[in-house]
Amino acid sequence: MSDGQAAPAAVIELQAVHKWYGDFHVLRDIHLQVGKGEKVVVCGPSGSGKSTMIRCINRLEEHQQGRIVVAGIELNADMKNIEAIRREVGMVFQQFNLFPHLTVLQNLTLAPIWVRKLPKKEAEETARYYLERVRIPDQADKYPGQLSGGQQQRVAIARSLCMKPEIMLFDEPTSALDPEMIKEVLDVMIGLAEEGMTMVCVTHEMGFARTVADMMVFMDRGEVIERAPPKDFFSNPQNERTQTFLSQILAH
Amino acid sequence: MTDIAQEIAVAVQAPPRSTGIVSWLRANLFNSVFNSILTLLAAALIAVAVPPVIRWAVIDAIWIAPNGQACHGDGACWAFIGEKIRFILFGRYPADQDWRQIAVVVIFLLMILAACDLRAWGRRLGIIWFAGLSAVGFLMFGGVLGLRFVETALWSGLPLTLILAIVGMLLGFPLGVLLALGRRSQMTGIYIPIPISLDMKLYWVHIQPIRLICVGYIELVRGVPLITVLFMASLMLPLFLPAGVTIDKLLRAQIAVILFAAAYLAEVIRGGLQAIPKGQIEAADALGLSYVQRTRLIVLPQALAMVIPPLVNTFIGMFKDTSLVMIVSLFDLLGATEFALSDANWQGFSVEAYLFIAMIYWSFCFFMSRYSQMLEREFNRGKRR
Numbered sequence: 001m002s003d004g005q006a007a008p009a010a011v012i013e014l015q016a017v018h019k020w021y022g023d024f025h026v027l028r029d030i031h032l033q034v035g036k037g038e039k040v041v042v043c044g045p046s047g048s049g050k051s052t053m054i055r056c057i058n059r060l061e062e063h064q065q066g067r068i069v070v071a072g073i074e075l076n077a078d079m080k081n082i083e084a085i086r087r088e089v090g091m092v093f094q095q096f097n098l099f100p101h102l103t104v105l106q107n108l109t110l111a112p113i114w115v116r117k118l119p120k121k122e123a124e125e126t127a128r129y130y131l132e133r134v135r136i137p138d139q140a141d142k143y144p145g146q147l148s149g150g151q152q153q154r155v156a157i158a159r160s161l162c163m164k165p166e167i168m169l170f171d172e173p174t175s176a177l178d179p180e181m182i183k184e185v186l187d188v189m190i191g192l193a194e195e196g197m198t199m200v201c202v203t204h205e206m207g208f209a210r211t212v213a214d215m216m217v218f219m220d221r222g223e224v225i226e227r228a229p230p231k232d233f234f235s236n237p238q239n240e241r242t243q244t245f246l247s248q249i250l251a252h
Numbered sequence: 253m254t255d256i257a258q259e260i261a262v263a264v265q266a267p268p269r270s271t272g273i274v275s276w277l278r279a280n281l282f283n284s285v286f287n288s289i290l291t292l293l294a295a296a297l298i299a300v301a302v303p304p305v306i307r308w309a310v311i312d313a314i315w316i317a318p319n320g321q322a323c324h325g326d327g328a329c330w331a332f333i334g335e336k337i338r339f340i341l342f343g344r345y346p347a348d349q350d351w352r353q354i355a356v357v358v359i360f361l362l363m364i365l366a367a368c369d370l371r372a373w374g375r376r377l378g379i380i381w382f383a384g385l386s387a388v389g390f391l392m393f394g395g396v397l398g399l400r401f402v403e404t405a406l407w408s409g410l411p412l413t414l415i416l417a418i419v420g421m422l423l424g425f426p427l428g429v430l431l432a433l434g435r436r437s438q439m440t441g442i443y444i445p446i447p448i449s450l451d452m453k454l455y456w457v458h459i460q461p462i463r464l465i466c467v468g469y470i471e472l473v474r475g476v477p478l479i480t481v482l483f484m485a486s487l488m489l490p491l492f493l494p495a496g497v498t499i500d501k502l503l504r505a506q507i508a509v510i511l512f513a514a515a516y517l518a519e520v521i522r523g524g525l526q527a528i529p530k531g532q533i534e535a536a537d538a539l540g541l542s543y544v545q546r547t548r549l550i551v552l553p554q555a556l557a558m559v560i561p562p563l564v565n566t567f568i569g570m571f572k573d574t575s576l577v578m579i580v581s582l583f584d585l586l587g588a589t590e591f592a593l594s595d596a597n598w599q600g601f602s603v604e605a606y607l608f609i610a611m612i613y614w615s616f617c618f619f620m621s622r623y624s625q626m627l628e629r630e631f632n633r634g635k636r637r
Binding site for chain 1: 550631633
């Protein structure tokens, strides 16, 4: 599919990516290009392979066929390449995955200090700046277990941002949250999008998708079924499966 | 959280606590028929058992006696301990060098004390312990700076027990961590073609060398009694070594203790490693941490904090197991005591002697137990709400 736009240099490129879990074909011939500053929202029924695909981008999952290039570096078995990519790609998980034995501030400064080799003081300044950005500056010395789910997820976002990544991946960031906390997380993500961050989000928050997405990607059974700008995607879905999915998810 | 707790406290006053002996007795000892019976039974047991023990240990006890014959009475003979305390504590170490032994024990106690300040954990504590161990080695061996050289065959008593236990823990622990990590290692190995079936068809079997070695080591060492290894090391090993080559007996025992500790600790630590949620590892990976950084900063701190109780359990067991070196005629605390009991002039005081060293073992083990509780409080701060 080509939408005729002069695509900006792609920072994420997936070409003919395949993956199997045993005999189960989870990813089938995935092609995806994400340009710098572009926001892509991936949706689809559960088990459609959307999480697996996003996790292939920073090698939390290994693809078995095809080519993935991120920030100009090709993902292969070379650990150096993988670590280089992971430094440039932030990831936010459904279950937050904060480090429970460290304070919020330590969670935020850990990677900058050990991976980026920043001096502790500088790392802490950056950390406090991003805590301010996600609107919880006063929780720096608490432990993750002392925060609400929404606060934890915002800390997780700040933790990724502290590495100053080029790209942010969101893997169902609001799915584990109580309804009243979803908005505070989405607000932070919208703010991030407005600043021009390159984002790939797996989410069912269609309101969020309408607001920020440049491109909607619909996956089912390991395949990309449809991709379109949100306006077309929501008003005029082409594929039957997309139509069914949208009618289910937008029904209530 | 505390804010909320305070708010509640202000809003609703807690009911006043009842005080006074009678209400305490009612609430704690006689709050049901069954508990009342238990209370009375326990009181009867104390009344029957305690007075004779006190009579034996204190009232009828003989505190000073010229020799064993004069020390046999209705009570305990503490004079025996007074007579033999030097030998029980320091054994065959040259008697005119006792100050060195006292200094060694004091240094060990100071090192332990330093480790109690959890805030000081880190490089400073490392330096203190390194200096402490160096000083112990210097005092025990001597041979320089005008100190008389004392060979390891004469080391005995409490210093020997402490050296075996503390060095065993200090070296066994990191080895145990490595074994546990090795056993969990996901490192892809090599495929080796092996003819398994009768038609001699080759099957490619996946071998992970590191994993295999660690599993093999742990299962082997855990499967044999420490005593047999000590025996083998002291009786069989010399047969295999070329003539004239000897390995110090104490060193052999120490190595056996370290290797054993490592195998047991490895399995305890593996339990902790398995309890780490996968998400923790993914989050560390996603941030770009290397395997070593991830293990050191994320995985081990959480895994070890989770297994503090069984870890300390293993340490306590180890501490007491050092007494098995007696079997290869090393005079540790228990060995020296046995030797003291064989004195023809002082026969029949084994109860007193064993009670005495039991108290020493107990003090150290009780300390370890308290220490573990302190560690748990410190390292599980993140779990408190």
